[in-house]
Amino acid sequence: QQPVQSPQAVILREGEDAVINCSSSKALYSVHWYRQKHGEAPVFLMILLKGGEQKGHDKISASFNEKKQQSSLYLTASQLSYSGTYFCGTEDSGGSNYKLTFGKGTLLTVNP
Amino acid sequence: EAQVTQNPRYLITVTGKKLTVTCSQNMNHEYMSWYRQDPGLGLRQIYYSMNVEVTDKGDVPEGYKVSRKEKRNFPLILESPSPNQTSLYFCASSLYAGAFNTEAFFGQGTRLTVV
Numbered sequence: 001q002q003p004v005q006s007p008q009a010v011i012l013r014e015g016e017d018a019v020i021n022c023s024s025s026k027a028l029y030s031v032h033w034y035r036q037k038h039g040e041a042p043v044f045l046m047i048l049l050k051g052g053e054q055k056g057h058d059k060i061s062a063s064f065n066e067k068k069q070q071s072s073l074y075l076t077a078s079q080l081s082y083s084g085t086y087f088c089g090t091e092d093s094g095g096s097n098y099k100l101t102f103g104k105g106t107l108l109t110v111n112p
Numbered sequence: 113e114a115q116v117t118q119n120p121r122y123l124i125t126v127t128g129k130k131l132t133v134t135c136s137q138n139m140n141h142e143y144m145s146w147y148r149q150d151p152g153l154g155l156r157q158i159y160y161s162m163n164v165e166v167t168d169k170g171d172v173p174e175g176y177k178v179s180r181k182e183k184r185n186f187p188l189i190l191e192s193p194s195p196n197q198t199s200l201y202f203c204a205s206s207l208y209a210g211a212f213n214t215e216a217f218f219g220q221g222t223r224l225t226v227v
Contacts, residue, residue, distance in 0.1 A: 002154065032216070041202060041218035042155070087154060089216075098143070098162055098209040099170060100216065104154035 001025060003090045005103035012078050012110050020073040020106045022088030031064050031071040032089035083110045114139045118203050118219035125193055125226055133188045133222050135203030143209035144186040148199040161186055162209055193226045
């Protein structure tokens with residue numbers, strides 16, 4: 001079952017902040033975040049493992065709340081280059097389910 | 113350069129004509145997978161392969177076959193393509209899967225149109 005991402009789309013002006021959420025109905029082992037620019041392949045941003053670890057990548061960071069089965073991606077002081085579609089991918093806990101299931105994506109547009 | 117290479121990038125074919133989309137990675141990755149991307153549906157996994165000995169269905173395997181005869185290659189086969197298989201396809205690889213999952217590297221995509 002696909003994780004649910006919200007919002008579906010967001011429009012920002014350069015310098016503004018955004019939060020993208022990802023939630024699952026299943027217990028999660030890890031959450032992955034990818035960004036895809038129009039006409040290109042998805043590109044890896046970060047992985048968060050269960051344990052509530054928060055990671056950062058330049059001005060992009062993420063958190064993982066294992067109990068709530070949720071992850072959030074934080075984009076701070078957005079730049080034009082942040083525009084694209086963001087996907088979360090979830091890996092279920094359980095050990096034998098070696099599938100990375102992606103959400104439907106959040107389209108982020110950063111305007112000057 | 114570390115990469116995942118898909119071919120062809122664009123393909124228009126007719127219903128029922130068998131086709132193969134090739135995928136090759138040069139990073140010695142164990143795990144490879146195929147996704148299709150459709151507007152509003154995100155990336156959906158078709159098949160995945162843990163290693164050359166283990167291949168399994170993803171979420172949308174109907175109408176597709178795969179083969180993993182060697183570590184670096186993972187072709188996607190459509191025995192009898194239908195218009196509902198018109199989509200953008202991505203191959204991806206990662207060093208491991210499961211508990212040791214690492215980042216996935218994606219190919220540049222294959223845009224398939226079945227008429």
